[in-house]
Amino acid sequence: MGKGRVTLPVEEGLEKEISHIADKWGADAVRDSDGTKIPEEVKSIADKVYSKYFFTRGDQEWAKANLDELQHIYLMSEAVTAKSEEVTIPILKGYFDQQVQPDTDHDPKQWWEVINRTTGKAVSPEQWSYDTETQEVILKNANKWHCYTVNFLAYQIWDPVHMYNHITNNWDTEHHLPYDPRYPKTREYILERLRNWLDDHPDTDVVRITTFFYNFTLVFNDLAEERYVDWLGYSTTVSPLALKEFEKEKGYKLRPEDLVDEGYYNSPFRIPSRQFLDWMDFQQKFVSELAKECVDIIHSYGKEAMMFLGDHWAGTEPYGKYFKNIGLDAVVGSVGDGTTLRMISDIPHVKYTEGRFLPYFFPDTFKEGGKPVEEANQNWMQARRAILRSPIQRMGYGGYLSLALDFPEFVERVEEITDEFRKIHDYSKGTASYKAPFKVAILNSWGKTKTWMSHHVHHAIWYKQVYSYYGILESLSGMPVDVEFISFEDIKHHGIPEDIGVIINAGDAGTAWSGGAAWKDEKVVSTLREWIDAGGGFIGAGEPTAMEHQGAFFQLADVLGVQKEIGFSLSLDKYNTLHEGSHFITEEHNGPIDFGESMKYVYQSDRNTEVLAMEEGDVTLAAHQFGHGRSVYMAGLPYSPENTRLLLRAIFWAASQESLMKNWYTTNIQTECAAYPEAGMFVIINNSYEQEETSVYKEDGSKVDVTLAPMGYKWMEI
């Protein structure tokens, strides 16, 4: 069934099996994993050999010889309530002493901050001292009954990913210390070591960089459990040196608090401060410049540079303004679903992208009673939709092949999946799939930088507070629409791009995804209103446009036709009235709609609003005309085939383009169709575990009937 586009994780001792599996799955590349080596014999059967490379923890001898050049992190102590005027704050309380160590090489009085969290004011350094023995800050003349925290700088004495793998897999090896290339000596060494490594690895075709220099924020607690994880975090990028250079470059000094951010550590859910945006910019520039040097060296050896999306990727921002300068050949990332697939496949300025599919060949799944086939099916079905709209060029797996070999059904299923993956490329011939003639934009505080990354805490991990919004991304990831991520700043300074038909604002009030104070900005609301009035479409989910201001919580209630009661207007009578008769948006929906965590207390604020769904008296779905434009409110939208169809309909309705929806449209909501007009082919996929019958509306209006096997697909000529 052909060969290629597939990367196989290999290990020593499995030489015979590897050859068989490579054949079966059509693998043309092999890779090592943490703790494995590629057997010599295997290299010959592959077109390409990938070798992992760690920039900042690959050489522990270097780390140990240069302990003053270890990476740092800013942490906030737990808050302590002052029960007397002298307060003792054990700064490491709740932290893992094997992971972090307070840095006293740099004067705490200069680099730390004790903050009165009751008043928000920093305490004068003269009022406190640090006891290195007890690891406590002693604060004098405290305000009794106020709360205090310490922002302190610590060395990272265990690389977070190494620590995670170590603890999770019960390894017992030396802890990797991460070193910081911000220091000139270490920087120089990193480049030199790369050259040496390249000299030593003539068989390597692709240097798989995992990743560059600074790990996302991953902090453990004193019970060696995860305490804090932010996949998009920058906490580990700090150092006194970096802060000094920041001051030189940006012309002002950052406070520890700018990075500690009240203990929220500038989570992407926070509306970013100017200081943090400057810090990101500063580090992205640094990372991209040094990364470019590394990539240039790799290229000079005739090898490809492939970056892993994750791990030490802070500062690489694939959708940021410096990424293109790095000059990478490829990005590989873990595919958790359609959204993370698109996060990889949409990355610009690389020759190709590769997805690492689930499940990893790890003992958590590949054990007695494990269900690797189920995991693979779910993963493939969600990713497949996204691939059809924006393909990754390659796929692969991770972990230990020996484990997978014990599950023959899994081996068979992967054979089918890899075949199906190659067929997509064979039939689509690298051409673009059919898309609606207008774009959909996700509007939030971050915009393009966090393309496909909104509502993300950790890689594709379910959070109760997030899935009802994340479902919108996931639905979009496989929809026949182009998706763009725009920010309030974009709107303020550049208006709304011509090709956008529908703007979506989704999130909880106050978060960066909803937008908070941006909704008090007159330019933002005026620009949006004008655009919608002229025919634009607006979809709000959860608490869109939310900012309590001048008698309104949803600032665009005039557009949305709904408002949320937050307790100040209970005296106002609410007359929520369900729309009678059918509506374009809900036409295909039977039974109650799943709004996930949903949203309470939203009410109809305009008699003309068409309320399409209510839960316990509150509005959960509504449609509203605003001038020539339209808006849709939804209380939430977890991912499902049913909700994907609902969103598709909401988008076409909001765009006032209902008549265009039935191009390459399937009548059965469990199925979807992707067409490749230039290639003359289209494919219908079944997103369910049942056999499904469906009709497809072609662009010329004709219909084709198809029966699809569970999870099946069918390619046809246009």
Place this chain on the structure above:
Amino acid sequence: MGKGRVTLPVEEGLEKEISHIADKWGADAVRDSDGTKIPEEVKSIADKVYSKYFFTRGDQEWAKANLDELQHIYLMSEAVTAKSEEVTIPILKGYFDQQVQPDTDHDPKQWWEVINRTTGKAVSPEQWSYDTETQEVILKNANKWHCYTVNFLAYQIWDPVHMYNHITNNWDTEHHLPYDPRYPKTREYILERLRNWLDDHPDTDVVRITTFFYNFTLVFNDLAEERYVDWLGYSTTVSPLALKEFEKEKGYKLRPEDLVDEGYYNSPFRIPSRQFLDWMDFQQKFVSELAKECVDIIHSYGKEAMMFLGDHWAGTEPYGKYFKNIGLDAVVGSVGDGTTLRMISDIPHVKYTEGRFLPYFFPDTFKEGGKPVEEANQNWMQARRAILRSPIQRMGYGGYLSLALDFPEFVERVEEITDEFRKIHDYSKGTASYKAPFKVAILNSWGKTKTWMSHHVHHAIWYKQVYSYYGILESLSGMPVDVEFISFEDIKHHGIPEDIGVIINAGDAGTAWSGGAAWKDEKVVSTLREWIDAGGGFIGAGEPTAMEHQGAFFQLADVLGVQKEIGFSLSLDKYNTLHEGSHFITEEHNGPIDFGESMKYVYQSDRNTEVLAMEEGDVTLAAHQFGHGRSVYMAGLPYSPENTRLLLRAIFWAASQESLMKNWYTTNIQTECAAYPEAGMFVIINNSYEQEETSVYKEDGSKVDVTLAPMGYKWMEI
């Protein structure tokens, strides 16, 4: 079975039946209702005759002759989005033109305000004009795509209560115009008319004032439906004259916006502004002074003055600082439940209080298929608990007796209830019931002024956003604890009174009940922390101490041991761990606890917190030690016998007084006991519709077993 303490509504044409019923129910007083007269013959059978009296709508000839002295109201137009630089705002849109009429006698340029709700700024009067013909404000040079509202002054051309009765009962009579005693001429006339009326009513013993001068806020919409209702509102107290006098008295000028309050009209759910507090004070003073004059006149005729708690009661604030000056003999109010009973029975500075029980003898209940007995039972059972802790002296009914007579079972049941009511007084002999040796305080932005009125939109009416907090009041209303209402200002300026054992803070974030920015006040949080640390008890419900500030949403998370995730700290891992084994608070609870609307996303922020209940992974009930004090968090507490017991236990646990709970304590949670040590009696009541067996722990530790009929009671000697 005795006689007295009961007031009967009577009407002409029922002379014979009245005598029979008065006998049966032991009525010693008769009253008229809206639209009825007391038959002459009946007056002799009663000890007292109550006559209703309307101060500001009793004489429509006066009203019509003095249209310039009608009462006013400030209203806000609906918001209009400026789609061009000239904006037309139809100010009456959505209002009922039979209720209000824009006042153009007073210069709109001076007394109205056009506000840009996008920027929050008032528009210069030069930019707009008002067209009396079309009732539109025309705004020029508007900022396109901004939203605008008009705060306008209107005459009330239909008294709200008269309008309500009219529309609800389909009456077809002349609309009552309310006149404003702020005007000297009307004021003088009101006093004169009162004298005349008293001259004309020699048989009247009690003047039932319904009520003084200004009705609570009740505004209808253009479909003649209720649009806005605030039982505690002051919107109708305004007038140009009052505003001018305010300026003189308080030394500064109010803006229309101070009263319109972004369209929230200073709802009691809003944290009150200084301006609104000043306005309330100003009007309370005026109302109490004039009311005193009226009461003095009534007294000079040898009659009693009884105020109805409701209707035109704005400014009378029975728990306010001027109420005692009025010199009323009595207050009568409608009893919706235990909370509204206490709202009446706790009123100081009157000789007695009277409750008007449900159901009203109105055709909505007293019709075929109506269930007046069920309504009476529910009403009585909730009120009875409260009466045992703080008695009203009299009870009565309202409406049209003729309707009730068609329901003989109801007549029988009322006989039982009136007997039971008299027994309470006979056995308790006017002595106080046993209470815990510490007080419980409800802490909010209003404190004492809104005693038993927190979480109140309209009289005892269920609101989805309210019942989960209101249940705390309702549970407390019949609990053996003294309850006080205190404000943040009290705490700031006077500390926490010695006799308080437990403080409760309950409400949604940002509302006056939770407290909003008060929780950023260092004095408030410090005082509370110190007090709790020294042994005080704190109970938080819903979003207590909530104000996002310096990395915390619940500001007293250190006390509560729980925090709420509002989206900024999703990266922080949550380890909610259910407490193992039994706990004092939940000892008597079987099965899941009903937290009502409950609260999402609350998590354990301290490992020492005892998590007693969780819903879908979130903490809904938790206990926590703080120094020598204790705190309890609960996600909500709708009223039920089960939840009353839970709250009782939470209170004694928080107060660290578990050992004192079992005084006059019943083992069956469907029952409660009230003891009157001075009278040597105690009573056990059954709050359920089933027969119940229970044991009572007496103060000496001995136990008595009792079996109670459904809804039954039993008096015993101590």
